[in-house]
Amino acid sequence: MLLQEGSAKMAKEEFKSLEVYETGPTLTFSMGPQHPGTGHFRMVITVVGDMVVRCDPDPGFVHRGEEKMCEYKTWITNIPHLERPAILDSAGMTYPYVLAVEKLMDIEPPERAKYLRVIMAELQRICSHLYWLGLMGVFAGHATMYMWCFGDREYLVDLTQLIGGQRITHSYFVPGGVRNDAPPKVPRELVKDFSRYYRMILGKDYPGGEMPEDFRKYVLAVCDFFDARLDEYYPMLLDSPIFIYRTKGIGILKREDAISLGVVGPVLRGSGVKSDTRIDEPYDAYPYIKFNVPTMDGCDSYSRMMVGYYEMKESVKIIRQAVEQMPEGPVKLKQHPVTIKVPAGEVFASAEAARGQCSFYIRSDGTDKPYRVKICSPSFRNLIAMPYLIRDVRIADIPIIYWSLNYWPVECDR
Amino acid sequence: MSLSDVGEILARLIEDLKKKFGDKILEVNVEPKKITKVLVAPECIKEVAEYLKSEWALDYIKGVTGIDLSRLPNMAQEVLEVIYHVGSLSSEALKAVTLSLSTKISISDPVMPSLTSVWKGAEMHEREVYEMLGVNFKGHPDLRRLLLPEFWSDKPPLRKDYVAPGRER
């Protein structure tokens, strides 16, 4: 039978942390790796009744040895496969790598490239956060949010496609700049298609009649559109009493715990710690741009989600400023496009990816390949919070807490 | 915070460490913008870590790197290096600081004390280093396989003598 008398004893031997619920039958089951709620990731969950006693995260189902792979590939050809772990946020993953290699080579990218990098990184941060918010809806049983987020995400993906050539995984950043300049013009059909939605959502025509094909103005128009859309998300999901009931007070990670566990990104900021690599260790064009780092003091799933929501608003602000301030000029240092020489040495560099601080430790021995590349990916650093949070909660709260960490199995496993 | 401030703080930190621990600090590698690394012996790494946490408020672990140094040029003996990248969040002045605390252990007997009691967040990182490089962390609460498959019976894959299948050339 499912509820065996002796299972509590068995579980006690198996799991040392089972102290509180010594009596009473327990049920142990795997969530994942084939589960609509977790993705390529497994949690071994032990429950007593409806309460979760223990959660044992088991990553590694999508581990592909990125760090070992880096040792076999050259400095530039590492870039396409380094962005694979987080395809929605490929800029976030390659950004610290590129920064680290630049520090090793002691070079500085041209000014315009810095702004283009910021635009690209922020666009992808929004894309990643939209995925987060949309799937948060799905995990709460609200499929509409997912569809809205993905519908609106299209216009941001179009922007990244115009700049980087592809919808995702652009391989856009290289040491010494970016691979190509932003296009001067936007395809006419896209502008026509977008202006219809602009009118539909904002309820007004583009100021001055027809929307121009100029890239800068188009980006600003998309920013306006997206701001208006963000305001519509709020009453639909984030202010809905049921959603607030589902997330508020669920999965509390206190401030001290957040610091001592070493979590990053919106999880850390949702616990009230104001920490952002873009502010603390500013890189590229971030020092020239004014923006806030949203934090929430709730320390719960709702705070984390709201931090993500407000971060999207901040990112729109950053993109607006970057597009307006972007100077003319070259976008890349003159160097060989695929073979670069990197002097021996070691470096530790960080950048703020969508899910939090992503750091690279790189050691070079002066050859054409890295000696060791260590990726401290944000999801891996947030993984540790999972067993602490998924404990003494209901089964229904597991997906909510899991997804409020914005955990991305591939990024964790690398 | 400007770069010079960070450099100044780090310089003070290292001076303080040298004064406090003396010979136990084997090597200091300060490269502005790149890395600030303090090499200590494995026996006293816990002591240094506790000092850093209590006196310098370095309470935020950013990552643990393990490297197999045996294929580096002019490397006398085969050693593994384990580096703890730590920063601080409770102190506003130290937010931009990343200190790398490292230790070297021999590849034949890779044992070192675990720092999970100092930095709780190092648990998963140490588990990863354990399975990827075979470093045995003494005192780790739950030293188990993390990312590799259950049936993995080959060498630790991030050691240099492990060659990925299909990459022999």
Added chain:
Amino acid sequence: MSILRDAKRTLMPIYAGLKHVFLKPYTIKWPYENIPNLPDEGYRFDPKAGIGYPGSKGRHLLYMEKCTGCGSCDLTCQNIAEAITMTYGFDVVTVLDEKCYEYFKEFRPEIVEALDAILGSFSAEPSCIQYNSLSSFFWTPTDVKQIIKVDGRYEIKLNLEPIFDVRAVEVLYQKVYPGVKKLKVTGWELGKLEAATESASVELSKQDLTVSVLVRKIDMGYKQNRRSFFPSVDYGRCVMCGFCVDACPFQALEMTNEFELSALSRRELIYTPSMLAKRPEEFNITGVPPELNVIERARMVFRRLVW
């Protein structure tokens, strides 16, 4: 008051949902509708300036008249996806001597009549090669593309466009050998087999007749690339990063905005240099699936039951 506010917050989603019913959907009915967001230009790279031009990173476009066969793209891709392979252009020729020609005249007169006709007035346009026709080895008159009489022998070409592969042996084994082996049943015997990188041949004999199939490297007439050494791309592996375009020092590779690359087998995803040299518009792919009639639709629906 808080109850009222809660009620309002509860009803707001219903209002928002109802409002969206009247919006135009985001959905693009691809492939029945065009995708508006595709940049017209493909990604290109200027080796002199050292930067790329923005554009879509879709299928590659190869300029055969610029490619020198240096293999930089191959070298770069080896570190990324191992999708690019440098391949030679090969020619498959069936050589008949006089005696053999007479034999065919006796037993398969319709073929030889066609051969004669083609030989008499040869000016056929080159068309796309049909690999399958080679493996059967039994020519039909339409398969024969060119016949040349050299030193009293007849050389029959089944393809005018070169077959690209890494080695001649591969071509022989993959394209010719399966058909040749079938011939054993009808009394033909396999004779001398010569297999090398540059050329390969197999001899077939029946009584005193000898036919040989020859795979040999051809010169496509590009001055800078006498070896006909061009990259072919396996789109089952390519990640479309475009670093091969960056690596080409002669601007011979570009990317296009063509992204509809699906195929029914892995083999069809390997694009030979002659396919890469075609511009997307020359492929003339509409993307719209064919209209099925009722019987075909029913078969698709019931295919599980039928099996």
Added chain:
Amino acid sequence: MSSLILQEYARAAANFLNELPHPLKDFILFLHSDTFIKAIIFPGLLFILTFVMFTIWFERKLLARVMVRLGPLHVGKYAGLLQLVADAVKLLSKELIVPEKAIKPLYVSMPILCGALSMLIFAFLPLGPGWVIYPSDISLLLVFVILAVTPITILVAGWASRSKYSFIGMVRLAFQVFSYEVPFFLAIASITLAARSFNLEKIVEAQAELPFIIPALLGFIVFLITAIAEVERVPFDLPTAEQELVSGWQTEYTGAYFALFYLAAYIKLDAMAILTALLFLGGWHGPSIPGIPESILGPFWLILKSLIVIFLVLLLRGVFPRITLDKLLDIGWRVLIPLALLNILIVAVLIQIGLI
């Protein structure tokens, strides 16, 4: 001339019938009878299937439009009308998997029982004056009995699957059903009080002047919420919560078994909508249109009213997240039951002062 021939044929047919053995004759006469036509065509099987098909299509289209997408497009000439047929063919052609550990007789029989029981509800629902398959004086009670029994088939199905997710889903369903049946019945009780009958036709007749939604508004709200919970729709779809329990109690069911459960859920939804229209919205009463007989206009109004209810229930799926079990029980015992009791009080007072 032609009428003569017809008469001839009729006479011949009557002779033929008379010569047949008794049971067969009875059967053929039954096929001609009113009851049989009702059971098969209008309030019966064909109508149910068409109504369910329309409901599912409507749900898909409506949700798609709320989500700013298009919904089914290709199957069927217009707007994917026949998508459900394609889905049914797909489901029926799938392999029927019975888990190794499952209790096979129960596992296999429960979907059939569930589908049959939910169809049985329609036997007692009048869809217009006289349009009822089995007229009964206690039709409301019978409907309620069947509605109370169908969850038990699901409980047994979840138990018989012997899977952990099915088990948890089943337990959730048990909590949900047993806590929501009480307010559900209390809400109905006020109606029977007001109409002084358990006969659904008489209940509708009693609403000729005033639909019961006006005196029993609280009861309507309670009834609607509990009805949504009874048919396991969002936001009360905990037993089959995909993100938590894969698919709850139906995790192990495939192919035709799954199709039967799926169908049963929508039949129950439709039955609930019709029941709501009958009990609260005045049934088949509506403005009469000259030239159209009452027997056709009645069902039209009733179906229109039930469609409005269905629209509301379907829309909720697009706009609300799922609630948790503790909140569900909290609402059920602490809010809905007092509300339902208050509603009975109000109705009783209204009866006492002679307003109803």
